[in-house]
Amino acid sequence: MRRCCAWREKTFTDHLGKKQGSYSSVNKEGHVESISMKVFLTGATGFVGSHLLQRLLHDGHHIRALVRDPQNSNLPTGPNIELVGGDIVEGTGLDEAMQSCEAVIHLVGIIMETRTATFEKIHHLGTRNVVESARRNHISRFVQMSALGARANGVSEYQTSKWKGEEAVRQSGIPFCILRPSLIFGPRDGFVSQMLDVMRKAPLLRPVPGNGRPKFRPIFIGDVTACFAQALTNPAATNKSIDLGGGEELTLNQVLAGIAECAGVRKPAVHIPMPLMFAGAALAQTLLPRPPVTVGQLRMLQEGSTCDVLPMMEIFSIKPLGFRIGLRTCLGSGAAPNSAATSSDFKG
Template sequence: MENHLNQNKILLTGASGFIGGHIVEHLLRQGFAVRCLVRRQVQLPAPPNTQDLLETAVGDITEPSSLTEALSGVHTVVHLVGIIRETPRATFQRIHVEGTGNLLAAATRAGVKRFFYMSGLGARPKARSRYHQTKWEAEELVRASGLQYVIFRPSVVFGPGDGFVSMLVDLVTRGPIIPIVGNGRTPMQPVWIGDLVQAVEKTLTSPELWNQTWEIGGPNQLSFEEMIDTVAEVLGIRKPKLHIPIPVMRPAALMLQFLTPNPPITLDQLIMLQEPNICDPQTLPEKFGIDPVGFRDGLLRYLRQD
C-alpha cells in the first residue's frame, strides 16, 4: 500500500493555508508522497519520519510557465488555493478562475491523471457573491478538462488555526457586547477540519467517488447566532448581544474596503452571511464512512486546551 501511494505522487496547492496544512500533515502520516507548490522556497513542517515523502516546488498558479517542472511525474493534483477577500493583485477572477485554468492546462500537458478541486458550498451560476460565482466558473473548467476529477464544496470549516471560529471568538471576547450581523438567523453547517481531511484521503483511495461533486457539511445545521452562542458557552462568557442591521453594515463594509488592506468584513462576505450554507448531513457518514464531529464537540477539542 505504501509503495503504491509513493508511486502516485500528489501535487498540492495551498499547503500554507489552514485547510492545506492539515491535509498535508494527514496525507504524509498515511504514507502519501506529496509535492507542495510554493511561491518561494521554504521548509515546510512534516510529521516525524515523513520528511522523505515531502517535496516542495516553486511555482505560482498565476504564472503558467512556472508550473511545468512542478507537475513532472505527478499523478494527482489536489488544488486548494482560494481567497476570501480580494486585493488589487489577487482578485477572485485571477486566483479562482484564471489560476485554476492555468493549473488544469499545465496538468493536462504533463499527463496528470486526476484533479481534486476544493470549491465552496454555495458555488453556483448567477450567485450573488463574486466568491461563489468564480468558484462555480472554476468548477466548470475542472469538469470540462477531460481529467478524472472530484470537487468538494464544504460549508464553513473549523478547527485549530481556522479563520472562522477565530473571528467568532474575537466577536465574543472583545468589548462589552457581542455584535451580530443582521438577524443572525442564516443557517450554516460547520464541518470539523479532521472530518474534511479524512474525506479527502478517502477520495484519493476510492475510485467510485471520482467524477462527482460532493457537498460537505457537519452534523449540525446552526444559525450564525447559534454558533456565536455556542462559542460563548464553551468559553464561559456571558454578554449582551447587539444585532447590527445589514443596511447599516453595508456602507461601513464598503468604506472599510477602501480604507484598509485587510478589512474585518467585505461586501462579498456580507452577501454570503445572508445566504444559507447547508447541505445533506448524511453525505459524510453514508458516502465517506465518517462519523462527523459536531460543532460544540469540535470547539471543546481546541478552545479549552490547557
C-alpha cells in the same frame, strides 16, 4: 501508482480518536495493500492545506507541495515531501513541478481580494492553469476544493469565481472530485479566532450580524481532510461534486452562542441591523486595503451555508463531528470523542 482489481475500506483514527474511512487495494492474491501516490498539492501552507498535508503524509503518500518560496515555507521536511516553487496565476513552474505526479489536490483560494490577487485570477484563471498543466502531465486524478454555494449566479464574486474554477476542472477530461465545504473550523482556523476576538473586545454586549437566523453546517477540519484523502482513491467519488457539512445544522445565532459558551464569554447578544452592516462594509472597502468584512461576505452570511450531508456520509463513510466537540478541540479544552452536542445546546 499501484493498479488494483478491488477496493476495501480500512479505518484511520484521527487525533480525536474518531475512526475515519480510507481505502486500500486488494491485489490479485487477495492481500490488502495500501495505495501510495505521488500527489501534487497546492495551498499546503494554508489552514486546510497544513492539516491535509499531515494527513496525506500519515497515509503514506509522497507529496510535492507548490509554494511561493521553498526556502521559507515553514512546512515540515522529510523523505516523502518535496517543496517546489511556482505561480498558479502566471502558470510558471507548474509543468516542471507536476512531472511524475499521479494526482493533484488543488486548494489555493482567497477569502478577500487585494489589488493584485482577485477572485477571478486565483479561483478561475489560477485553477485553469493548474488544470492545463495536469492535462499535459497526464494526471489521473484531480481533487479540487471549491465552496458551498458556488454557482454561476452567486451572490458574490467569490461564489461565481469558485464556480468558474469548478467548470475548468469538470471540462478537463481528467477524472475529478470537487469538494464543496461549508464553514470549516478547527485548530489554527480564522473564523473561530476572529469571532472570539470580536466578542472579547466588544464592550458589554456580543454583536450578531442581522437576525442571526441564516443556517450553517460548520464542519471540523479533521472531517474535511478525511474526505480529501479519500477523494484521491475512492471510486465512488469519481467525477462528482460533493457538498461537505458538519453533523448539525445551526443558525448563526447558535454558532456564535456556541463559540461564546465554549470560550467562557458571558455577554448578551445584540443584533446589528444588516443595512448598518452593509453601509459599514462598503465604507471600509473604500477606505481600507484590508477591511474587516466586505459586502460580498455579508451577502454570503445572509444566505447561509448548509447542505444535505447524506451523500458525503455515504461516499466517504464519515459521521461528521459535532460542533461542540470540535469547538473544544479548536479552543484547546479537549472533549470526549463520544460526546454529543445538538442545536438545542446553544441558545441565542
